[in-house]
């Protein structure tokens with residue numbers, strides 16, 4: 231008789247857990263995976279995928295407006311929010327089914343239940359059943375954070391609820407300056423809502439390149455979104471169907487919805503971590519792991535958002551795959567968390583890879599900055615008041631491209647390809663040697679000849 235019921239018990243059927251379970255099963259492991267809500271996790275059910283569907287839907291508004299410059303006369307268009315939500319739900323249900331089927335096809339067993347740790351080798355399901363496992367993988371993801379309790383917090387929605395609103399709010403207040411807040415701000419604005427973004431810091435998109443931050447802000451403001459920085463929502467009142475958000479600067483705003491997108495916390499609560507001896511990383515509140523995603527307990531691993539390292543779907547997938555290959559595939563592999571491309575699906579879109587200018591200048595003694603802002607060809611005909619930003623950061627000593635930042639249509643698609651070059655340590659000379667593809671916006675990346683600024687200092691950290 232086997233010593234354990236299963237070789238691997240995966241807690242969480244999101245991006246990371248599903249990949250780990252499937253790959254471990256393909257390596258011959260007996261796998262059980264528990265999911266308490268819906269298979270596919272945040273990305274599929276209430277994250278990247280429904281978000282992108284909403285982004286695409288809201289972008290139609292701009293296409294309709296831009297059409298006139300190209301000779302189209304389009305009768306007044308109408309938009310039906312419930313149709314969008316219903317179609318999105320249908321697509322998400324389809325994907326959820328595929329996720330379940332794929333896990334089952336791999337030979338792993340899916341249990342639709344919450345699972346918590348009983349000890350280092352035992353998991354307890356919601357119905358009281360216990361399962362013993364040689365290895366346990368915690369892939370429970372993260373959840374929206376509402377910050378400090380303010381009066382009226384019960385009236386505030388998060389991104390979870392924003393995907394299921396019964397009607398499109400005519401006016402919405404969104405607190406937060408990160409990518410989720412801005413993406414929803416642009417989604418609602420695209421559908422015609424009056425949007426106000428409230429952010430406590432001095433500018434949106436903390437952590438992104440400064441030029442990106444200011445460019446996105448001014449482009450969003452041009453599209454009619456109000457962005458108030460340096461203040462917070464201190465109280466929310468409800469009168470009938472209307473909400474009043476009271477701000478720290480003494481002003482107040484009326485709206486039909488109030489949404490907070492001010493960060494996410496790892497799902498570590500009530501998981502039985504203490505019983506099993508799994509330690510938390512005091513620096514970020516996630517499960518503490520080493521380079522192999524191993525926790526403080528020899529046979530327990532954790533991947534994805536619950537470790538609060540880099541909270542992105544492809545990263546959770548990589549970590550899940552690497553764990554399964556290492557533990558069950560006799561192929562030890564660690565995930566390289568450097569130079570991960572990232573996007574913000576705001577309007578306009580952001581794509582970034584590598585160092586920001588501030589990071590590059592802090593680490594390298596000689597940094598050349600190549601920057602261009604220009605009117606995209608489409609805007610010349612549509613008349614839309616918009617500009618695209620492209621920025622390359624180059625190590626002046628080695629000519630290596632350290633970072634690439636783009637704001638504008640298809641920025642994310644462009645940066646996914648540029649990321650290959652940056653990851654391969656391509657030099658500016660490599661970029662210059664590449665013939666431009668004309669007429670595209672991306673050709674600017676290989677035609678920026680002269681640095682717009684050059685930063686040289688005597689003592690360098692690297």
Ligand SMILES: Cc1cc2nc3c(=O)[nH]c(=O)nc-3n(C[C@H](O)[C@H](O)[C@H](O)COP(=O)(O)OP(=O)(O)OC[C@H]3O[C@@H](n4cnc5c(N)ncnc54)[C@H](O)[C@@H]3O)c2cc1C
Nearest residue numbers: 242244245246266271272273277345371534535541542543
């Ligand atoms: C609005 C939004 C937009 C996003 N957009 C993007 C994007 O454009 N690109 C990108 O790369 N990333 C995006 N993300 C982030 C991305 O969704 C996450 O990084 C990714 O889903 C993390 O995967 P995971 O496997 O760690 O966790 P999750 O996908 O969150 O999966 C965890 C699963 O565990 C389940 N679970 C939790 N506790 C238990 C338990 N005790 N027992 C059983 N099951 C449990 C949960 O129900 C969940 O299904 C977005 C996130 C949000 C919220």
